[in-house]
Amino acid sequence: MIRILQRYIVREWFRTFLPSLACFEFLIFLGFAIQLLHKGLDIIAIRSLIPHLFIQAAPYSVPSALLTATSMAYGRMSADHEIVAIQTSGVHIRKIITPILILGVIFSLITLVLSAEVLPRSCYKMVMLRDRAINNILAGRLAASHKKIDLYPYQIYVGSMEDKVNKDIAVIEYANDYVTNVILAEEGTIEVNAPENKILLTLHRGEFIKPNYNASGEIPRLGVFNETTFEIPLKEKQKDSSTKYMTIFQLCDDNKKIEKELANMKMSLNSQKNKDALAKELNAYKEELSNLSKNREKLVLELKQSNENLARQKSKIEGLGNETKIAKNYILVATENLIQAKKEIKTDTFNEDIDKKIMQIKETIDTEKQRIYSIEQKVVTAKKIQNDEIKNIAAHSQAICELNTQQDALFKKSKTIENDLTIFDKEGLKRKNDISMHKRLAQAFSCMTFIIIGIPLGIMLRSGHLMIAFGASFMIILFVYYPLVVTGIVLAEDTLIPVIPALWGANIILFIGGIFTFRKLFT
Numbered sequence: 001m002i003r004i005l006q007r008y009i010v011r012e013w014f015r016t017f018l019p020s021l022a023c024f025e026f027l028i029f030l031g032f033a034i035q036l037l038h039k040g041l042d043i044i045a046i047r048s049l050i051p052h053l054f055i056q057a058a059p060y061s062v063p064s065a066l067l068t069a070t071s072m073a074y075g076r077m078s079a080d081h082e083i084v085a086i087q088t089s090g091v092h093i094r095k096i097i098t099p100i101l102i103l104g105v106i107f108s109l110i111t112l113v114l115s116a117e118v119l120p121r122s123c124y125k126m127v128m129l130r131d132r133a134i135n136n137i138l139a140g141r142l143a144a145s146h147k148k149i150d151l152y153p154y155q156i157y158v159g160s161m162e163d164k165v166n167k168d169i170a171v172i173e174y175a176n177d178y179v180t181n182v183i184l185a186e187e188g189t190i191e192v193n194a195p196e197n198k199i200l201l202t203l204h205r206g207e208f209i210k211p212n213y214n215a216s217g218e219i220p221r222l223g224v225f226n227e228t229t230f231e232i233p234l235k236e237k238q239k240d241s242s243t244k245y246m247t248i249f250q251l252c253d254d255n256k257k258i259e260k261e262l263a264n265m266k267m268s269l270n271s272q273k274n275k276d277a278l279a280k281e282l283n284a285y286k287e288e289l290s291n292l293s294k295n296r297e298k299l300v301l302e303l304k305q306s307n308e309n310l311a312r313q314k315s316k317i318e319g320l321g322n323e324t325k326i327a328k329n330y331i332l333v334a335t336e337n338l339i340q341a342k343k344e345i346k347t348d349t350f351n352e353d354i355d356k357k358i359m360q361i362k363e364t365i366d367t368e369k370q371r372i373y374s375i376e377q378k379v380v381t382a383k384k385i386q387n388d389e390i391k392n393i394a395a396h397s398q399a400i401c402e403l404n405t406q407q408d409a410l411f412k413k414s415k416t417i418e419n420d421l422t423i424f425d426k427e428g429l430k431r432k433n434d435i436s437m438h439k440r441l442a443q444a445f446s447c448m449t450f451i452i453i454g455i456p457l458g459i460m461l462r463s464g465h466l467m468i469a470f471g472a473s474f475m476i477i478l479f480v481y482y483p484l485v486v487t488g489i490v491l492a493e494d495t496l497i498p499v500i501p502a503l504w505g506a507n508i509i510l511f512i513g514g515i516f517t518f519r520k521l522f523t
Contacts, residue, residue: 005091006099009073013100016469017069023470024061024068029053055122059115062107063446064477070100070454072469075461083459097455104451112444116248119440124245151199154232156190166190169203171230182209183230201230248440251433258430265423275424282417289410296403303396310389313382320375320382327368327375334364431499435492438503446481449507453514456521481506 032053033046046053077083086096149156159168171183185206192199207224246254273281338361344354457472484506492502501508 002091002095005086005096009077009096010099010103012076013069013073013103016072017065020068020072020470021061021065024064025054025057028057028060032056052122052125055114055118059111059119059440059443062111062114063443063450064473066104066107066447067450067454067457067476068469068473070451071458071461071472072465073100074455074458075463075465075469076458078459078462100451100455101448104448108445108447111447112441115440115444120245120247120250151232156201158190164189169201169206171201171203183207184209199232201232203228203230244436246433246436248437251437255430255433258426258433262423262426262430265419265426267420267423275421275428278417278421278424282414282421285410285414285417289407289414292403292407292410296400296407299396299400299403303393303400306389306392306396310386310393313386313389317379317382317386320379324372324375324379327372330368331365331372334361334368337361338365431492431495434499435489435503438499439489442485442503442507446507446510449510449514450476453510453517456514456517459521460517476510481510484509 029050036046036049037043074083083093083096087093149158153173155172157168157170157172158166161167165187166189167187169183169185169188171185173181183203183206185203187205188201188203190199190201203225204227205225206228338358341354341358341361453476454473457476458469461468461472463469485503488502488505491497492499
């Protein structure tokens with residue numbers, strides 16, 4: 001009799017569960033499809049994503065269908081006084097809830113497999129198919145010459161199309177909220193290079209413009225061109241190594257690797273500061289390092305110029321010394337000629353030409369003496385400059401040494417802060433993995449929670465009407481369960497409370513509420 005009764009309850013439960021599952025699957029599938037339509041896909045492109053969308057919807061639809069089916073099945077039995085009749089015949093209440101609890105365990109395991117293994121792989125395949133479909137639609141839109149094409153950080157404006165040639169093209173590049181570069185062209189062609197994942201723009205008769213935000217009245221032209229080719233890379237969807245694209249086992253392996261890496265890293269005294277404070281401090285150090293580097297480059301340039309000037313002055317002094325030797329040689333030769341001329345005066349061969357020759361020799365000697373004096377003055381000046389440059393070289397060398405010492409100290413501090421930030425990032429990644437794992441586990445075992453709360457809920461409702469069961473289920477799911485889940489995720493991401501109580505809090509609260517309602521109903 002007990003087995004017959006249990007088979008009857010399971011059969012009645014499945015009569016409600018299957019339509020509820022189909023209804024929730026369709027509703028959630030429809031929601032995902034509408035999101036993809038808003039992202040740019042058309043209905044034809046969504047066809048290849050249909051199986052993956054149903055897989056995406058399953059972890060959400062199964063627990064909801066379990067709650068609806070359980071509350072409706074036991075609500076109808078309570079409304080028809082079947083539960084009272086079963087208890088009156090001497091059957092304990094646990095006999096009629098045990099098979100449904102076993103079904104809850106089975107569906108929890110099924111949902112766990114879906115969330116942990118099937119859904120991550122399906123999600124990544126769906127993203128790949130979606131990106132491929134978006135690229136195909138993008139190519140079609142380019143061929144149809146829509147007025148505006150958004151390819152962040154670029155926007156392409158096309159005025160019109162004539163004979164498959166786009167007219168009046170404007171390519172605008174943005175950085176945050178500012179326009180950084182503008183290309184205007186009279187005509188051009190736009191092609192999508194799918195293998196290399198980029199767009200090729202061949203533009204004719206145009207100009208490059210760079211907006212000037214300091215002087216609004218000026219629009220400087222950087223240049224004109226007759227023909228140019230411009231490439232815009234299409235951003236690929238990168239696989240996230242620590243979120244929904246990894247299975248639970250992969251997340252566990254990733255956490256083990258992170259723990260090994262953290263074991264070899266030690267936090268400094270800066271660990272008492274939060275991540276934002278460390279990032280600001282690191283930016284300040286980097287800015288100071290940049291200033292020191294600029295000052296060092298300036299000093300190195302000045303040192304190089306001083307060394308070059310020192311070499312020039314040394315070479316100049318050597319050249320002036322050679323000129324002095326030549327002048328002295330001229331004086332020596334002139335003196336000998338002067339002595340010879342004076343001897344000729346004493347001889348009988350005296351004539352007037354010798355007197356002129358003596359005068360010329362004396363003038364030559366005076367000229368060379370003045371030349372030597374001028375050279376000596378130049379040598380003095382060159383030696384003074386040489387001494388000044390030697391002092392500058394010593395000062396610059398000392399300043400560079402001091403800057404090197406400051407840079408080394410700042411480098412050490414920067415490396416210490418970077419190490420701390422790396423530890424924070426790895427701990428954040430580990431926490432992110434934990435959130436992803438426990439979110440899936442809690443979502444899977446919510447099947448048991450919904451069944452435990454669905455049984456007393458159905459008995460209290462005393463109605464087997466489908467809309468009442470749907471309404472009660474929606475009230476619990478939308479206004480109790482998912483707000484608690486979202487709150488737990490936010491608190492876990494903000495590191496305000498540990499991951500496990502934050503992610504399992506919704507299940508624990510509903511489980512306690514279900515047990516409390518059970519005790520109240522059946523005592």
